[in-house]
Amino acid sequence: xxxxxxxxxxxxxxxxxxxxxxxLSVNDRVITAPGLPKKLSEFxxxxxxxxxxxxxxxxxxxxNTPLFSDYAxxxxxxxxxxxxxxxxxxxxxxxxxxxxxLIKTFGYGTGADFRPIETRVLLxxxxxWEALPYVWNADLSDADLKVAGTxxxxxxxxxxxxxxxxxxxxxxxxQCKECHSSAGEVVPxxxxxxxxxxxxxxxxxxxxxxxxxxxxxxxxxxxxxxxATGSLDARARAYLMVNCAHCHNxxxxxxxxxxxxxxxxxxxxxxxxxxxxxxxxxRGSGGRDFAIAPGHPDQSIMIYxxxxxxxxxxxxxxxxxxxxxxxVALIRxxxxxxxxx
Amino acid sequence: xxxxxxxxxxxxxxxxxxxxxxKDIAVAPGDxxxxxxxxxxxxxxxxxxxxxxxGRFDLTDGLSLDVAGVTVKGAGPDKSVLSFARxxxxxxxxxVTSDNVVLRDFAVExxxxxxxxxKGADNIVYHNIRVEWTGGPKETNGAYGIYPVESExxxxxxxxxxxxxxxxIYVGQSRNIVVRDSVARFNVAGxxxxxxxxxxxxxxxxxKNTGGILVFDLPNLPQQGGHNVRVFDNVVVENDTPNFAxxxxxxxxxPAGTGVMVMANRDIEIFDNVFEGxxxxxxxxxxxxxxxxxxxYQPMVRNVRISDNAHxxxxxxxxxxxxxxxxxxxxxxxxxxxxxxVGGAEAQVFCxxxxxxxNLGMTKSDQPIETAQPSLAKLMGDAAPRLPKIVMPExxxxxxx
Numbered sequence: 001x002x003x004x005x006x007x008x009x010x011x012x013x014x015x016x017x018x019x020x021x022x023x024l025s026v027n028d029r030v031i032t033a034p035g036l037p038k039k040l041s042e043f044x045x046x047x048x049x050x051x052x053x054x055x056x057x058x059x060x061x062x063x064n065t066p067l068f069s070d071y072a073x074x075x076x077x078x079x080x081x082x083x084x085x086x087x088x089x090x091x092x093x094x095x096x097x098x099x100x101x102l103i104k105t106f107g108y109g110t111g112a113d114f115r116p117i118e119t120r121v122l123l124x125x126x127x128x129w130e131a132l133p134y135v136w137n138a139d140l141s142d143a144d145l146k147v148a149g150t151x152x153x154x155x156x157x158x159x160x161x162x163x164x165x166x167x168x169x170x171x172x173x174x175q176c177k178e179c180h181s182s183a184g185e186v187v188p189x190x191x192x193x194x195x196x197x198x199x200x201x202x203x204x205x206x207x208x209x210x211x212x213x214x215x216x217x218x219x220x221x222x223x224x225x226x227x228a229t230g231s232l233d234a235r236a237r238a239y240l241m242v243n244c245a246h247c248h249n250x251x252x253x254x255x256x257x258x259x260x261x262x263x264x265x266x267x268x269x270x271x272x273x274x275x276x277x278x279x280x281x282x283r284g285s286g287g288r289d290f291a292i293a294p295g296h297p298d299q300s301i302m303i304y305x306x307x308x309x310x311x312x313x314x315x316x317x318x319x320x321x322x323x324x325x326x327x328v329a330l331i332r333x334x335x336x337x338x339x340x341x
Numbered sequence: 342x343x344x345x346x347x348x349x350x351x352x353x354x355x356x357x358x359x360x361x362x363x364k365d366i367a368v369a370p371g372d373x374x375x376x377x378x379x380x381x382x383x384x385x386x387x388x389x390x391x392x393x394x395x396g397r398f399d400l401t402d403g404l405s406l407d408v409a410g411v412t413v414k415g416a417g418p419d420k421s422v423l424s425f426a427r428x429x430x431x432x433x434x435x436x437v438t439s440d441n442v443v444l445r446d447f448a449v450e451x452x453x454x455x456x457x458x459x460k461g462a463d464n465i466v467y468h469n470i471r472v473e474w475t476g477g478p479k480e481t482n483g484a485y486g487i488y489p490v491e492s493e494x495x496x497x498x499x500x501x502x503x504x505x506x507x508x509x510i511y512v513g514q515s516r517n518i519v520v521r522d523s524v525a526r527f528n529v530a531g532x533x534x535x536x537x538x539x540x541x542x543x544x545x546x547x548x549k550n551t552g553g554i555l556v557f558d559l560p561n562l563p564q565q566g567g568h569n570v571r572v573f574d575n576v577v578v579e580n581d582t583p584n585f586a587x588x589x590x591x592x593x594x595x596p597a598g599t600g601v602m603v604m605a606n607r608d609i610e611i612f613d614n615v616f617e618g619x620x621x622x623x624x625x626x627x628x629x630x631x632x633x634x635x636x637x638y639q640p641m642v643r644n645v646r647i648s649d650n651a652h653x654x655x656x657x658x659x660x661x662x663x664x665x666x667x668x669x670x671x672x673x674x675x676x677x678x679x680x681x682x683v684g685g686a687e688a689q690v691f692c693x694x695x696x697x698x699x700n701l702g703m704t705k706s707d708q709p710i711e712t713a714q715p716s717l718a719k720l721m722g723d724a725a726p727r728l729p730k731i732v733m734p735e736x737x738x739x740x741x742x
Contacts (some may be wrong), residue, residue, distance in 0.1 A: 149402070312452075
């Protein structure tokens, strides 16, 4: 089942509703001008209500392996200004031109029941990326900029059917950067070509706008929870890449930890956590000696921190208040299978 | 915000805005403090001063500052209190990721993780700050009190840190560092300089910690090869709190009753300090004792100069493996200075203090203590300090004058 189904279906439904007003056109000046737009509607990304009826110039996408965010549903879109082109480096990382935007809405419920909570935008401006969080108002007529973030009570239904009341945290502007930071600059996390999954109808025109430095490789990365898409090792690495490596890389927010979970660090086994002792973990060590103790998930700090919701222990540090049980299970299975010295 | 003058005039005004338009942004405690204070820290412009009002800020999430050149100033370390007792997320109380920031005159209490962390934040000043875990020393306290990392030019002046489950004042992977006139008590490590270059630690009081002052270097980190650290004019007394660090962390291996411990560093000077009542030893010079995989890492200590320290009662309650045996062998207490002996004469560990020195006679840093060949030693050589004084950029000193 392709995860791009929801937004595409919504867009299609919108087009079929003849009484609906014409979709807004995206306001390029609001994306590129300096300043912090107070309302999401200023961009013209959605006709509404809420995120219903996205502008037809947006390209919906999902990620083969996504970042866990308290089981929130995410609807993602790419906006490219008319005529603009994307370049992909040899690793498949996409570089977007000035005027582009990445739009990600977090909410709960599927299909027609989807209710948005917040929409985060990454705006590619002349000076770099700007990350801004917008929180939807009660009647979904618009979303307001919340640079300082906020907390909202939300009831989440987990995959096992259990409902849990949480304090959902909308990140503040700095927290956006904590995860989206590379050498002090804001960068997108998700859009590695291999992790990008675009609906067939829009994939072709989108791909036609990419200039590849190497061999085109769009949309064939492993899906973390689908064994048909990759080996246990490949899926675990993909999970860690998306959920951890945005901070845990030599240029990221966790550079000082020496724990690097990006694909490019995989050759140095201590850097990837194998038999690596904690540095500044404090009680995050859970009394365990190594980030990853091969064969022993219960002796691995990584599992202790992924399975915790306590601030000061929990990893990632922001963006979740629940444990991603299925993700922890995957990493447990992977650590169990790693060869011991 | 209105932008009426879109032409050259506004560009000129913007370019000059830093010194001219600098403003005070006052934030009071009370309802909505989290969002109000965080918003002020986000919207501040370079040169602005965020002024914390008097009282207790009851915070629910970590705070962060990412704007260069901002000062955060309270009414005093007992008057403006950022309380994180009800913190629900984030790895620290306050995180600073921008350069040229001054933090002064406030307190951070009961953060769930580290209290104040500054990462990649050059030219940072911490002045007249109190960090405290108010329940006393506990394993569940946050790891570091004041925690600059990956930064150049770090000035920590007149701070007080109480109760950190790792290090009260911890400077990691940084260069050009001064820690002075500060007090650390009831932490596992009072003051720790780790994987850092060029540091002066002076005129501090380290007491009631597990270990007073640590100078460490660890493997598998982006910056390693710690060197050029001077520890002088400090009062390092009665560090006798049992080690309460969570297991797995390197400081969990520090024996209670340690004054100064140097591990895996080179060019270290320890002089003019006052030691008293440290039950394990006053000065311990040892290599990294754990197994590691890192071809670039140097586990042994080299080039240490120890001089003119005052040594009071010490070594009467050694809390390290083999300590009781050593105490029995050396007349009831362990000598005040202990060196693992690795590298022999080539290590150039020199001491002119008029007290007994114990050479453990090890040949490898990770050698089991049971196979050591301990003996009293004279560490003859030029022990006089000769490293240059660490100087901060003048603007940093001016900020707290």
